[in-house]
Amino acid sequence: MFAMKRLLVIIEPEQDTQPALDKALKLARQSGAELELLICDHTSYLEDGYYFDPLHASKLREEHVAGNLKLLEEMAEVIRQQGFTVSVDARWGKPPYERVIDKVLESKPDLLVQSTRHHERISRMLLSHQDWQLLRFCPCPVLLVKDKPWAENPVVLVSVDPTHANDKPASLDFRLVDIGVSVANLFKGEVHLFHSAWQVPVSGIYPVIVDEDVYKEKTADLLEKFDLSDRQLHITDKEIQEALPATAEALKAGIVVMGAISRSRIDRFLVGNTAEKLLDRLEEDVLVVKPEGFTDKVKKARKSNP
Helix, strand or coil: CCCCCEEEEECCCCCCCCHHHHHHHHHHHHHCCEEEEEEEECCHHHCECCCECHHHHHHHHHHHHHHHHHHHHHHHHHHHCCCCCEEEEEEECCCHHHHHHHHHHHHCCCEEEEECCEECCCCEECCCHHHHHHHHHCCCCEEEECCCCCCCCCEEEEECCCCCCCCCCHHHHHHHHHHHHHHHHHCCCEEEEEEECCCCCECCCECCCCCHHHHHHHCHHHHHHCCCCHHHEEEECCCHHHHHHHHHHHHCEEEEEEECEEEHHHCEEECCHHHHHHCCCCCCEEEEECCCCHHHHHHHHHHHCC
């Protein structure tokens, strides 16, 4: 089973609330995991030659990072008094997500927890550039936290693909369900599996009739391995961008777990089709998981693209 021993939490120094920290504390309280609080930021005016000469700019950057460390230590001390084990780190650089990836590769957390915010102009969730880059490149699972609270015994909805389309390795489904079950068990919650069997209509007009029994047979191993019942399996012939949010809402899910894949043949890391279509639409927290061995691919990409 997925063991949660170390959580890396992104802190937003300019924000009054810290949803990522709030959810990470809930996870750590139930799992006994250690916490590491991290600020990675960048401001253009502290670059060499932007406003200041290199020597002065370097000193100001050191003061900036020191200020962030002081803020983190103050937060950590309050949390330590509640019985948690907490460490802190602050980094500066452009782009900030690369500094986060550096930290993940060094400290090897089991989970990265990051807040995502409402877009004020259109009153909905939109992922930032940093959110997307972390989902593409972060080797460990990433929990994107929104402001929706979890129930006392939350439902965890896991999106699986028993057809293994789009180069998705078969083992990833087992990893997704394993992580989903592990998180749900921390809170005595319940896991449900979801799969959209929707297919592109023939000639773009005639819908393809889906045989649910075929997909139930393909997911039988997952249900058996994790002792799940047929009631916990949801198969639909609707398009996933509509069906998954609707299923999550109907189940009152707290977390949706989905996979991301790497497509090395084009030397890029892409969030899988499911995530690309859904992450801005789901109201629930989203936990994105990579296949085993993704860390080595990230290291290789970082070396070839310094």
